[in-house]
Amino acid sequence: LTLPDTTRISSAASTGDCVRAVEWSDAALKLLDQRLLPGEERYLALHDAPAVANAIRDMVVRGAPAIGIAAAYGVVLAVRAGVVRHGAQWRSLIEPDLALLSSARPTAVNLAWAVERMRRAVAAAPDSDPESLLLAEARAIHDEDIAANRRMGELGAALIASGSGVLTHCNTGSLATGGFGTALGVIRAAHGAGRIRDIYADETRPWLQGARLTAWELMRDGIPVTLIADSAASLLMQRGRVQWVIVGADRIAANGDTANKIGTYQLAVSARHHGVKFMVVAPTSTIDFATETGAGIAIEERSGVEVTKFGACRAAPPDVQAWNPAFDVTPATLIDAIVTEKGVVPRPDPKNLAALR
């Protein structure tokens, strides 16, 4: 576990961070509908837990930390519904909602982690008027995520030499978290500290998180970015344009194997081939110490329609068969550093990761 010198980075906190994907307001959960970006900016107001679970499953909200935060607020809505229907016996009614929330998507561990933490708040809550305590816990999860992201931003940025080019995958910014971002938070902080020459975002097929979300978020914050097709990443590395590939994580096994958006593994293989460094940025809530290696991580497979259509446009013949794994696992041996809010783990293995428990 290392703690780099971040004294020249902390000014980066002032870098623009204008977007919030998850907000609690007017006693409802507001989610920015990320399926519609960048064409349309529309917030949905959700009033019960099943609606939150559906929004997570249908990717209205996505990104491991953001779906954990959304689920935490979803627990608040579940408890409210329990109180309305059953008064002081509200606890007897909430279990189906909690199960719905924690199983809405399978790969990211933050979802189960957030619901588990809210369960402890449920146990500690009073029989009457429990909502304020539960809302405070959900807000704490949200606020701690932003604070963790800012800390990871400082720690990760300190690893990046001045004048570096960086490539990121998927969206790991404010849209994927409570705010600021994980991998994109590091890039945001390093940009703020003047260390970045060029930021490249790959488009991240099939869901186009890079093209639709990362490009949008960075442009919104006034940070220059160049978009590339996923398959141009190796040419970029061959030409020496990037020194770091920086990605988030959906679940990190106890040995450092990292599940993340499909394509992450391909970038890690190519980065190693080219001597480009590979950084994973994730809060410690993403580490699943109960899972020994990546082999134990369930990989969600989503509908092939995400591949055969391009946004609303058809990209392939009707009825073509498609395989659409949503994640892959990058072995720890291909990772140069895992950056968490508690410190940096260089060349992760079961021993140095365990120091974060």
Place this chain on the structure above:
Amino acid sequence: LTLPDTTRISSAASTGDCVRAVEWSDAALKLLDQRLLPGEERYLALHDAPAVANAIRDMVVRGAPAIGIAAAYGVVLAVRAGVVRHGAQWRSLIEPDLALLSSARPTAVNLAWAVERMRRAVAAAPDSDPESLLLAEARAIHDEDIAANRRMGELGAALIASGSGVLTHCNTGSLATGGFGTALGVIRAAHGAGRIRDIYADETRPWLQGARLTAWELMRDGIPVTLIADSAASLLMQRGRVQWVIVGADRIAANGDTANKIGTYQLAVSARHHGVKFMVVAPTSTIDFATETGAGIAIEERSGVEVTKFGACRAAPPDVQAWNPAFDVTPATLIDAIVTEKGVVPRPDPKNLAALR
């Protein structure tokens, strides 16, 4: 140079091959407009050489062998226009058209090769009624391409063990050639010989040749195919689902370095990491002996709009910057075999490639 035993492959010639992208009929050049596939199947009739050059540049027709063949027919149209305007002095008028044709796209060498071969026919043609001789030469280029593809199909298929999974990139089939295909011709032949367990095609962003063209062509011919996002290729290899990556080529340098559709290099890097074999299939007209290594090959960069949009669908915010290299160069060291119509070159280098001259 090796010539594998193809006795058990040649039956593959009976495998369906229903599509023709380039046809001469009714004294005009008919091109299947590949920008509209798979949604619409429309042939354009072209009557002069500048229209053919535009069609090549705008990717109505694409694929290194197909654009060479289209340009050869384009020379016939140039000569016809010269005769109409200048009678027996037609030669004095055709040079601008020939220059337009051979410079319509920069990376594939087949284009310049075909125009150069037609120039020799121009030199040999009679002053009056030259068209029939030139049309015969263009038809010969076309027919020889199909014959070369069938031969490469036999030679390449003989390298593939029964029960193999294969992954291909871009479109290298009948749509990209005179007919049958290069890399897809090998897959077609190996499928016909019963050697293939699974065929995977990656979608090949940004132009989606895999999703739009390869999937369409294989389904049209009744050959089962599974489409994947480009970035899922490494997971496919990690899971042992493919034993060969099989691709075409736009230009092969004298040392075996191979320029091909963007993303080819990334597949080659990943294939080597996973011990998956990597095969390049291209007629000898693709080999540019005048270019020593891949460093000498011009890589076409196309408009970023291909990355930020597809058809009517916007994939990224307006005005986002994008980098869109259309090709990359795979070093010979990552190639296990180059299959040509004259034989197979294993582990290509300047010496064994020179045997094809």
